[in-house]
Amino acid sequence: MIPAAIKQRWSKWLDKRIPANKQITLSHKSIFILPSGFGVAWFVLIVVLYLFGTNYQNNLVIGLSLLLASVFHSCIIYSYKNLAGLTLTALTPPETYANQNLAFPIVLSSKINKDNSQTSHQQICLNLPNERHSRITDVAEGVDTSVSCTAQSRGLVNPGRIRVSSSFPLGLFNTWSYVDLNIQHIIYAAPLATHVSLTSLDNDNQTEFEHGKLQPGVDDYKGLKTFVEGESLKQVAWKQWAQGRGMLTKEFAQPEGKPVWLSLDGTLGDSLEQKLSKLAWQVNALSQSQQVFGLALNQQIIEQDSGESHRKQCQQMIALYGSVAKPAITTEPRVTPESTSAFTDKHPVGNRK
Template sequence: MTLLPRTLLPRTLTQPITQALARWFAKRAPKSDSATLNLRNVYIFFRREGLLFAILLIITFIAGINYGNNLVLGLCFYLISIWLISFHVTFLHISGLHVQLLEVTMAEVGAPVWVTLQVRSESRQPRRQLMFRFEQHQLDQQENSEHEYKRNSKRSRKLLNNDPKLQVLLPRVQDEHIIRLPIMTYKRGQLELPKLTVSTVYPLGIMRAWSYIYFARTAWVYPKPLAFDWQTQYITASLDDLPTSGQYSQHIQGQDDFERLDSYVEGESLARVSWAHVARGQGMLTKHFADPIGHEQSLNYADMPAAHHEQKLAQLAHGAITLGSLGVPFTMQLPNESRTESAIGHDEAFAQACLLRLAQSS
């Protein structure tokens, strides 16, 4: 939060002050996945509407002194008492709150990362009108060039921070609440969570109490899947020919699908004997079953048709998601990895593990 009006002062003057304040706030709140709001990390100041209230106090006090009017001075002292009570109540509604980070999801570029938080209050009195939001403009500043930032940062910050979809308002907090907040993503790789702002203006909207929380955990962003032609030089089957459930060409011994009848061999289980054939006088025959297995597919970074590194990773992400949804066994080979490090999997959980490898790829 900046206490200086950006519309009146040039950015060359406000930027150093804003950066100094940001460093000071960060120093008072070390990174951690859980935080308790207290005197050290809770701040309180007038809102814009509250500044008008402060001007009213000054005007009534000067008028009462200047004209020697006790009624005006009494009104001034009455308004001051209201301000002091509002100051105290606003601070109490945020002080002592416990916030803990529970989960951070993985997302593709351009999609939001969802952060799950536990908000706990041990006070007997409920806390009201608590606002939770991440400072989305920090990410926007990092991803834009200096020229674009000067031109668009003010408008983008205002839109992001005022977007109701990117913030959560809890009207009443008592005991424990679970909330989920999104963080917009702009590039692949490791994402450092921006600072979380917890604020309230209850009860009168004159004062605003807020606190910044800096989480130690990070999130991972994998490439946005890029569709490509499945060709035989880099995969053993085309997308249209990929085997689906029940359409595999190889089988292993199992108990799912009937495969053939063979002559009974002494020592085999009588449960597998086809007694219908015995009843018809055709001898003792044993039923054999098989479980289908799929063709192992190979996703290799070197075989991707794209020319650029990030596009190759995006094509690998598309292949991993597609094969994982089909349940086809596959491996994924990334640069600087040996073949022994490439495990074989066949489900969506393995596809998610592959997406994490893509997000962590250098």
Template sequence: MAARKGLLGGTPRLVRRAASRRPAGGAGGVVLLDRRHLYILPTPGGVGFAVVLAAMLMTSLNYNISLGFALTFMLAGIGMSCMWLAYRNLLDLAVAAGPVAAVHAGQDATFHVRVDSRGDDARIGIEARVPAMPEVAAATLTLDANASGMLALRVPAPRRGRLELPRVTIASRFPFGLFQVWSHADLELSTVVYPAPEPGAPPPPPAHRPDHGDGAHAAASAARSEGGIDQLRRYRSGDPLHRIAWKHSARTGRWLSRAGDPPGQPARWLDWHALPAGMEPEARLSRLCAWLLAAGDEVEIGLRLPGMELAPARGASHRRACLEALAMWPQRPGPVRAAQHA
């Protein structure tokens, strides 16, 4: 019984040793599944196949059946070929982190794992799963020779903050499921989980017209461009490139952006302290998130949180910066270790 358990699931020492080793990451975070980091064991079906072969061999020996010997050795050869094909199906695969998009709490974050085939053979039935999260469904992929593809793992994101992808297991049972080959990959892949927007949130606070008493702002607003009078202001983080006044910035030595709106364009502040005093912190973040998503681009949006303030601006990059601030509060948002696709 102990021997059979070792065949099916591996001894505890073997499992711990395999789990503690992983392929070394190369340039660009690429993990190469080489010969030293591939593991193979028979599946329950493979163990049953071996038992049947042993019974056929004993029967052929007892009754001296020549055709029985031929059939037994032929099936044994097929089994050995399956072991080699299963091993070669993962050999020298290159695994790397793919894109991942930010999500809201309560949704599933889709982590993409890129797999590159560096050989002249097709790779069939490649499987990726997350052992630390049994609830995550496995993703499968089949690649042609010298091709690449993506494995999509949908990981639940129950709360806001930073969500990292745990160790990923790449496995295969090709061709007949008699053997399982696997390896591990630790990919530096993470995303930001925004707060869940409050359903049925009340209307956002009204916009207020900014104070134009700043002398620098008034001087910039009086500048002229080739097409006529442009309202200029100091550059703010998140301003799109097409709004930057390149000539005026080079002339004055300061970064200036075209407002493109008449003077006195209102700005809307989303203020933590303006919310009802009895609201819990997570409820405040959810309401601010709902207001931020509903604001659109009609007015500039500013965000005030305890210990943090983002000046009014507009655009997708500014909205993303505000959402990341809500997601990471009370910490400050940091870089995400993956390319984000909104």
């Protein structure tokens, strides 16, 4: 068992030696190499044969020991070259909920191949600590792979350093590196099926499910759709047409009824995690129905909106609720003092259902 102090010093040294980056190319500064168990046995055999040959003045045995020594030395070079120049690039992980298998996609490529087409990286293994490894037999021009782990709970996940290893070509040496691809991923709360509980900003505590549903209008931009002959040319997305994306029409929508809210206090549950799981399910259900809704988690407010971007904003806020770490979210939730005060004025903490 390695003491925690040694692990901490080792981690700090790695952070300086191999800094975190979205793309890392392995070099002499980031590659470690040591003999394997088979390599140690090979070296012992060389020593025994050499001593036997010199003791009995047997040139054939001495020559055999020197031949094995040259193979041993050559494997050091080829083992290093098998990892040197290997480039690892992190991609955006797919949307993942708690208790699901989380895969971090990685692209392996080689810059050496541009200068020497005969050089490739073979028998490469990647794995996270205490997780199963992914094996790539040959990295010629570029290979898509992934390292996986189980997302136990919601929140921000940083998988840490990925171990890249190989024992190519003869298994005499183990070469490896620990790379941090600076992966920050948000695990959404596991959805728990429930009924949709919506709260209006008016005096009505519960509104109908259809409140906030979108209907065709001119208020808010909704997206693009295929152009239909006879539609007004004023609505044509000329910018997209110039980009070669075809004839598209801008589509607008407006809420059909009163705006509605999903709130933590208005959600029934035995625990905080159960409430958040129910909210996560309701967010997906309302987004699938293209309904306008807002989300209120105590003092954290996201204004009423709809669409895929709004769904992700809500899921991210649910996933990070109560956590200390605050990552840089791609699209910031539109949280305004006006929306916060409007909700709290209409719904005092003691009167929420």
